[in-house]
Amino acid sequence: MKKPQNIIAQIIKNVKKKNWNCLVNDCEKNSINSHLIQQNGLLSNITVKGHLIELKMSDANRWRKEEIPYEFKHLGIRQALSYKVFCNEHDTEIFEPIEKADKDFESYEAFTLFSYRAVCAEIRKKMMSIEQHNRIINANTLDGKIDKESIQLVINGNESGLKDLNFLKEKLEKEIESKEDKYSxxxxxxxxxxxxxxxxxxxxxxxxxxxxxxxxxxxxxxxxxxxxxxxxxxxxxxxxxxxxxxxxxxxxxxxxxxxxxxxxxxxxxxxxxxxxxxxxxxxxxxxxxxxxxxxxxxxxNASYFGIAKNKDHFNLFETA
Ligand SMILES: [Zn+2]
Structure with a gap:
């Protein structure tokens, strides 16, 4: 019999592989991997042999109780901060101003475009999380082995977050289109x-x-x-x-x-x-x-968000 964490690992894998629609309203095309920060001119400045390191959820096959399922992982530059967000056409068209040769990363336009891409990636992450948790709740093979109530709470939290994010997305779309200086x-x-x-x-x-x-x-x-x-x-x-x-x-x-x-x-x-x-x-x-x-x-800090109010003087970037 499969262990619960193996079943969950498979569900996570399947949800990742699934085709997801482009997040531009009414676009029905499949999304490609969009990069929150582009390779050329930015990430390529700090790669080592084409690699970078990000914090990732560890493989569910190896989850143990009382351990945090996060670890630092090496990844290729093409995987760096990339999510299935937009179709190829929209990804190219919308972000052209920050991809072209004379781009200005300090401009207002750059700020709004990076922000838009970040909001849409967050939306996709929440959608994937909801799908994943729904599949976990509905998996017969996990009956009696998981706490469905707490999983439902995660889903509810994600759904409420999704509403907030869709509001932010709409505001940014409006701004990118009509440039009304609504942001500082x-x-x-x-x-x-x-x-x-x-x-x-x-x-x-x-x-x-x-x-x-x-x-x-x-x-x-x-x-x-x-x-x-x-x-x-x-x-x-x-x-x-x-x-x-x-x-x-x-x-x-x-x-x-x-x-x-x-x-x-x-x-x-x-x-x-x-x-x-x-x-x-x-x-x-x-x-x-x-x-x-x-x-x-x-x-x-897992349950803490909001602006940090007290400094604990921890410096991750202190070098040995
Ligand atoms: Zn599209």
């Missing part, structure tokens, strides 16, 4: 650190009192783009869905010392976003104890 954004440049990220996250934590059916749309966008000699940090928000705390947070990336920047990045990657990666050469230089501690901190 800030860009900062620092000497190069071999990392990359592109994400959206809610500024509210999970305990935030929310009325039934109300949307959680106070979100922050952040993109960390590796150039040849520098990194660009581009962060912002929708002007009608913001708060003093969000504004302050976006401005807090200005003029940081190397150490403060590393502390802030650690905090961001352990509390707010999971869409990030690192070059194998920098990864090798990080202290092993800190890599372990990072995974531990992730576990501790």
């Amino acid at each position: 954004y800030f860009t900062y440049k620092y000497p190069k650190i071999d990392i990359y990220a592109s994400a959206v996250f809610s500024a509210n934590d999970l305990d935030y009192p929310k009325e039934d059916g109300a949307l959680d749309v106070k979100n922050i966008y952040i993109h960390i783009l590796p150039l040849e000699e520098e990194i660009i940090i581009s962060t912002g928000y929708h002007n009608e869905h913001t708060s003093d705390e969000i504004k302050e947070w976006c401005k807090s990336w200005d003029n940081l010392s190397q150490e403060d920047l590393e502390l802030k990045l650690t905090e961001l990657f352990s509390r707010n976003i999971e869409n990030w990666g690192i070059s194998p050469s920098l990864f090798e230089k990080l202290k092993n104890e800190n890599k372990k501690k990072y995974i531990e901190v992730l576990k501790k």
Whole structure:
């Protein structure tokens, strides 16, 4: 008889392989793997023999109780932050301004396009998670071996998140089309650190009192783009869905010392976003104890979102 984790591993695999529609409204084409951050001009600046490292869920076949199912994995540049989001035509057409030769990664247009792609990737991830958990609940082979109630809660959480994200997607589509300057954004440049990220996250934590059916749309966008000699940090928000705390947070990336920047990045990657990666050469230089501690901190923060309020002075990027 198959072990439950083998059945779950197979379900995860099947959902990944499934064809998913392009997320552009009314487009019926299959999506290809869209890259949140492109290879040419960005990721190619930090690869080692075409490889990068990202945090991935470990293979369900090897899940053990009390262990966090996350690990750092080597992957080819073509797999870096890539999700089945858009069809080939839309992926090419929509993002042309940030793919063409004279692109400007610090422009408002770049900020909105990266943000749009990040929101759509988050939508796809949630859709896949819902599909996966539904299949787990409905698998006869798992009857009596899983806690269906808690899985249903995960599905409900994802469905509510999906509503928020679809609202954000619509706002960004409108902005990209009509350019009404509805967003504020800030860009900062620092000497190069071999990392990359592109994400959206809610500024509210999970305990935030929310009325039934109300949307959680106070979100922050952040993109960390590796150039040849520098990194660009581009962060912002929708002007009608913001708060003093969000504004302050976006401005807090200005003029940081190397150490403060590393502390802030650690905090961001352990509390707010999971869409990030690192070059194998920098990864090798990080202290092993800190890599372990990072995974531990992730576990501790699993139920925590929102803007970090207390610094714990953990620096993942401290080199050995
Ligand atoms: Zn399409």
